[in-house]
Amino acid sequence: MATTAPTSTAAPPGPERPGGRGGGGGKGRRAGLPGTRADRWTAPGMLAPFGFFYLVFLIGPLLYLLVAGFFNTSLVKGGLGDWVGLDNYARALSTEEFWASLWHSVWFTVLTTVPLVVLALVLALLTDRFSRGRWFFRLAFFAPFVLPSSVISLMFMWIFADQIGLAQSWAKFFGSDSPPSWLGDPDWAMISIAAATVWWTIGFNFVIYLAALQEIPRDVHEAAALDGAGPWQRIRHIVVPMLGRATTLVTVLQLVASLKVFDQIYMMTGGGPDRATEPALLYVYNTGFTEGRVGYASTVSLVLFVMILLISLVWFALVRRAEKES
Amino acid sequence: MRDRPPLPGTPLGGPPPAGSRTAPTRRALLRAAGALGATAAAGGALSGCGTAIGQGFTGDSGPASLLNFWNPFTGGDGARMVEMERDYRKRHPDVDLKATTFVWGDPYYTKLTLATLGDRPPQVAITHLSKIPTLAGAGLLREIGDDELAAHGMGADRFDQRAWRKAHYDGALRAIPLDTHPFVLYVRTDIAKKAGLTGSGGELADVDGPEQFLDALRAAKEVTGAWGCSIASTKDPSTCFRLFWSLYRQLGGRLLADEGAKVVIDMEAAGEAFAYIRRLTQEKLVPTGVDSPGAITLLTSGQAGFLMDGVWQILAVQDSKVAFDMLPFPRIFRDAPYACHADSHGLVLPKAPSPDAQRADRSLEFIRSLLDASDAWAGGGHIPAWLPTQESEAYRKLEPQAHYAAASDGAAYDPGAWYSGAGSSLHNRLGDVCASVLGGRTTPTRGAARIREELRELAATPSPL
Numbered sequence: 001m002a003t004t005a006p007t008s009t010a011a012p013p014g015p016e017r018p019g020g021r022g023g024g025g026g027k028g029r030r031a032g033l034p035g036t037r038a039d040r041w042t043a044p045g046m047l048a049p050f051g052f053f054y055l056v057f058l059i060g061p062l063l064y065l066l067v068a069g070f071f072n073t074s075l076v077k078g079g080l081g082d083w084v085g086l087d088n089y090a091r092a093l094s095t096e097e098f099w100a101s102l103w104h105s106v107w108f109t110v111l112t113t114v115p116l117v118v119l120a121l122v123l124a125l126l127t128d129r130f131s132r133g134r135w136f137f138r139l140a141f142f143a144p145f146v147l148p149s150s151v152i153s154l155m156f157m158w159i160f161a162d163q164i165g166l167a168q169s170w171a172k173f174f175g176s177d178s179p180p181s182w183l184g185d186p187d188w189a190m191i192s193i194a195a196a197t198v199w200w201t202i203g204f205n206f207v208i209y210l211a212a213l214q215e216i217p218r219d220v221h222e223a224a225a226l227d228g229a230g231p232w233q234r235i236r237h238i239v240v241p242m243l244g245r246a247t248t249l250v251t252v253l254q255l256v257a258s259l260k261v262f263d264q265i266y267m268m269t270g271g272g273p274d275r276a277t278e279p280a281l282l283y284v285y286n287t288g289f290t291e292g293r294v295g296y297a298s299t300v301s302l303v304l305f306v307m308i309l310l311i312s313l314v315w316f317a318l319v320r321r322a323e324k325e326s
Numbered sequence: 327m328r329d330r331p332p333l334p335g336t337p338l339g340g341p342p343p344a345g346s347r348t349a350p351t352r353r354a355l356l357r358a359a360g361a362l363g364a365t366a367a368a369g370g371a372l373s374g375c376g377t378a379i380g381q382g383f384t385g386d387s388g389p390a391s392l393l394n395f396w397n398p399f400t401g402g403d404g405a406r407m408v409e410m411e412r413d414y415r416k417r418h419p420d421v422d423l424k425a426t427t428f429v430w431g432d433p434y435y436t437k438l439t440l441a442t443l444g445d446r447p448p449q450v451a452i453t454h455l456s457k458i459p460t461l462a463g464a465g466l467l468r469e470i471g472d473d474e475l476a477a478h479g480m481g482a483d484r485f486d487q488r489a490w491r492k493a494h495y496d497g498a499l500r501a502i503p504l505d506t507h508p509f510v511l512y513v514r515t516d517i518a519k520k521a522g523l524t525g526s527g528g529e530l531a532d533v534d535g536p537e538q539f540l541d542a543l544r545a546a547k548e549v550t551g552a553w554g555c556s557i558a559s560t561k562d563p564s565t566c567f568r569l570f571w572s573l574y575r576q577l578g579g580r581l582l583a584d585e586g587a588k589v590v591i592d593m594e595a596a597g598e599a600f601a602y603i604r605r606l607t608q609e610k611l612v613p614t615g616v617d618s619p620g621a622i623t624l625l626t627s628g629q630a631g632f633l634m635d636g637v638w639q640i641l642a643v644q645d646s647k648v649a650f651d652m653l654p655f656p657r658i659f660r661d662a663p664y665a666c667h668a669d670s671h672g673l674v675l676p677k678a679p680s681p682d683a684q685r686a687d688r689s690l691e692f693i694r695s696l697l698d699a700s701d702a703w704a705g706g707g708h709i710p711a712w713l714p715t716q717e718s719e720a721y722r723k724l725e726p727q728a729h730y731a732a733a734s735d736g737a738a739y740d741p742g743a744w745y746s747g748a749g750s751s752l753h754n755r756l757g758d759v760c761a762s763v764l765g766g767r768t769t770p771t772r773g774a775a776r777i778r779e780e781l782r783e784l785a786a787t788p789s790p791l
Contacts, residue, residue: 074790076439076464084788162560162615164623184560184615186767270561271754274762290432291751292439292460292744292790 062305069299075292088299098300100275101283102307104190108265108279109258111194112201116254117247120202124209125235138210145203153267156196157183160268167192183269186276193268193277197261205250212246213239248319252312259308280304385445387683393692394448395425398434402641406706410699414692421688431749435461438676442466447676450689455492455501455670456740456747459585462495463744463791468675468684469498478690480697486711488737489670501672502693504700505708507637508668508733509568511656514546515649517631521545534657536602543611546631554611555632556624559764561617563757564749568667569634570760572655573599575738578662581781586743586789589781593774595661600763600770602658607764614765625650637707637730652726654733668737669748670711709734744789755780 069088071080092098127137144152159166160182171179182192216239224234262281265271271278271286278286280300288297388394399407404427411425426448428434435457441447443466453461461467475481480502482490489503511533518524523531523542533542543554558565574581579595582588606612616624618635625633626646633639634655643650655666673693678684696703697712701720709731710716722728746752756777763773 072788072790074464075436076443076460076466076790078443157617161617161620163613163620163629181560181615184765268561270563272561272563272758272761273765274758274767286751286754289436290749290754291787293787294790 065298065302068295069302071295072293073295073298075289075294081295084295088296089303091296092299092303097275097278097283101278101280102304104277105259105261105279105281105304108190108194108197108261108277109255111191112197112258112261113251113254115198116202116205116258117251119198120205120250121209121240121243121247123202123206124213125239127206127210128213138207141206142203144200147200149200149263150267152196152200153264156192156264157268160192160196184273186273189269189273189277193265196268197258197264200264201257205254208246208250209243212243216242244323248316252315255311255315256308259304259311385679387678387680387685389422390682390685391420391422393421393423393450393685393688395423395450395692396428396434396438396448397425397452398428398430399452400427400430401638403638403706405641406702409702410696413699413702414695417695418691421692423692435749439464439466442676445679447678449675449678449683449685450692451674451676452504452671453501453674454748455489455503455672456750458493458495458500458672459742460744460747460791461674462500466677467495467500468677468686469500470502470675470690471499474686474690475499475502477687478694480690480694484713486709486713486716486734488734489672489711492670492739493672501674502697503711504671504673504696505703505711506668506670506734506737507708508666508730508737509572509634509655510637510666510730510733511653512625512633512635512639512643513651513653514625514628514631515651517546517549517628520549521631530651530653533653535660536658539656539658540605540609540611543606543632544609547611550629550631552629553613553624554630555606555634556616556621556630557612557634557764558616558618558621559761560615560620563755563761564753565618565635565757566760566764567753567757568636569603569764570599570756571667571738571740572665573602573658575665575667576657576659576662580741581777582741582743582746582785586741586745587785589778589785591774591778591781593778596774596777597770598659600760600773603760603764604766604770607766612764614761637709637727640707640727650726652730654730654736664736665738666733666736668734669739670737671708743784744791745784745787751784755784 068080070085071082072084072087073079073081123137123141127134127141130137162168162181162184165182167182168179180188183189220238220242221234224238229237260281261279262285265277265279266282266285269277271282281304284297284300284304287293287300395411397404397407407425407427411423415421415423428437435453438447438451438453439461447466458467485503486506489506493499493501493503513530515524515528515530518530519528521542523533523545525531531542533539545554547554557569574595577592577595577598579592579599580590583590607614613624613630621630621633621635622639622642624630626643626648628648633643637652640652654664657664673696675684675686675689697715700710700712700715701718701724704710704715704721704724704727707727709727710721715721716731721731740746740748740750740752743752759768759773759776759780762768762776763770768776
């Protein structure tokens with residue numbers, strides 16, 4: 001920080017000076033180079049590879065999904081199958097399992113999003129206060145995030161195991177005579193998976209918060225301190241409001257990620273016991289791949305897609321309104 | 327740490343600073359990579375697409391010496407299969423046998439199905455015979471003719487008849503059975519001895535019959551101080567289904583008719599089977615909430631005297647070096663001929679786009695070689711379907727494998743339906759209900775009702791076939 005401040009003021013304040021980050025800078029630089037006409041194709045050219053994969057692997061399948069939902073498409077047969085119109089939609093909306101799986105996705109999202117946002121903020125605030133050894137906490141909290149979901153699932157299957165697992169030993173140590181079967185009890189299974197997920201993924205939100213915290217200028221803190229605000233008041237009235245944008249970002253990313261949960265549940269419980277942890281994506285997988293009903297599974301995925309889209313949009317709209325008001 | 331726009335040292339018309347030298351390097355790199363890719367593609371085209379990736383793109387079936395074989399065998403089974411493949415390679419150095427292993431269950435069947443649909447199937451593949459109605463019904467399997475079989479010395483009379491019949495669909499042979507693998511009872515002989523369950527010759531006393539079996543479990547529990555018998559009920563619906571199906575079939579019940587289109591459940595029998603299952607845990611003889619490795623650990627660590635599981639766990643138990651034996655799943659009910667859940671592995675020829683890609687002759691030769699090596703396969707617990715091996719002196723003396731060989735006579739396969747078979751929805755749904763009854767969360771009567779609901783729903787679902 002200390003070294004960059006003087007150099008940036010020393011930079012030539014010409015008309016070409018980049019106004020902000022990224023886009024502005026690029027434009028200014030290009031204008032100064034020879035061969036502007038050829039450069040017109042630079043941006044599209046650089047986007048082309050990504051655009052190609054985007055079309056082939058995202059838009060294409062999405063269109064197929066949309067179409068397949070109107071047919072009795074089968075995994076074990078070629079082609080789209082028989083036209084069934086809205087039958088798949090009617091079937092999905094009238095099936096109890098479909099609603100149950102949606103509810104499981106939502107329940108998992110509630111169980112994970114709240115702690116993943118709040119805890120990440122708390123941990124980031126605490127870590128930010130360390131001037132020495134901050135790297136250690138940054139590393140410690142972020143480290144689990146780099147592990148693949150399969151490793152996490154295996155680890156926690158051992159921790160949550162009955163008779164021999166660490167979690168039951170701890171529960172006994174803290175005075176519970178007959179601790180629940182963490183992954184074997186329908187009431188506990190989802191909570192156990194959510195706990196594992198929080199431990200595993202908190203690093204990502206934590207890092208975003210930490211970065212946002214460092215963006216808050218020291219002067220604001222100093223001014224508040226001079227005005228007599230204590231540490232707690234500074235956090236409440238200055239830090240948390242100034243982290244608003246980071247919180248919006250973290251929450252939306254987390255909502256979307258949690259609604260899409262699949263891997264750890266597939267590996268840890270397979271949707272059981274008694275389908276108590278079957279989220280919407282696992283339901284899609286079961287109907288599409290185990291039963292081979294691709295048409296029906298497409299319908300369910302589309303409904304889920306629209307739902308996630310709506311939730312994200314509504315959330316963004318709410319936040320934008322709140323921001324405008326304040 | 328934070329990236330700043332490169333303000334200092336980058337005057338717009340000036341000489342490029344040190345950092346910008348990366349630009350030409352990157353371009354050169356891209357050019358080089360492109361050239362490399364083009365060369366590789368051209369090379370691939372010239373060499374007849376020798377690589378698997380090349381074949382995937384072109385649909386080419388590879389050089390004639392190539393034989394692709396797919397299987398879902400990991401763990402002990404996988405090790406045995408690798409041994410048998412090595413044996414084949416040694417005797418057929420001219421064939422390039424390429425064996426690929428996938429994850430058991432629906433991931434495997436999905437890949438096999440999609441590869442066959444996409445005209446890029448392996449020449450030979452393993453399947454469960456309970457999956458034949460689905461795979462053959464979708465037209466993915468090549469029929470195997472009598473003359474072809476005769477040419478390789480594989481007549482109907484040389485196979486276990488139950489498995490042989492199960493390998494047919496629509497009157498034609500679609501698979502060559504390799505084995506039968508029933509649901510069996512593992513016994514810790516040292517614990518059984520201490521519990522007074524063995525006779526003078528060391529053989530296990532009769533545990534057949536509802537009360538006798540519970541008595542045996544009680545005696546074993548006395549010795550272990552923990553449990554009488556263990557079974558995987560967490561995250562293992564297939565095992566739970568096997569328990570239910572074994573007991574229910576011993577009561578003579580049927581679940582489905584008309585290839586799964588009709589539900590013919592016997593509610594009374596289902597209720598009785600569940601009532602017995604519940605007794606196992608109600609009297610604390612069997613633990614709930616144990617997964618598959620956990621159930622085996624309970625047996626090998628001496629916390630349970632018995633284990634109900636498939637024969638393929640034999641290697642896991644053997645590895646722990648404890649004294650144990652294996653028996654057919656006990657005959658609890660006597661209302662019908664003896665029955666225990668079983669399935670079989672079979673070898674199939676997925677339909678290839680051309681006879682050239684099919685290589686039927688070479689594939690059958692390979693299958694025959696696996697059958698001839700099935701004594702190695704029997705070591706992994708499976709009862710060989712190939713009678714020359716099953717009736718051999720060596721197999722009769724193989725312990726404890728030979729002790730449960732009779733179980734294949736009572737082999738109760740999955741009810742036929744597009745949604746049944748290994749790792750199917752039928753296993754998952756009915757297994758879940760059974761686990762719930764076992765854990766005491768659902769009453770036996772309610773369990774039977776739930777099974778009927780699940781079946782009705784599955785039967786009403788339009789078939790993807």
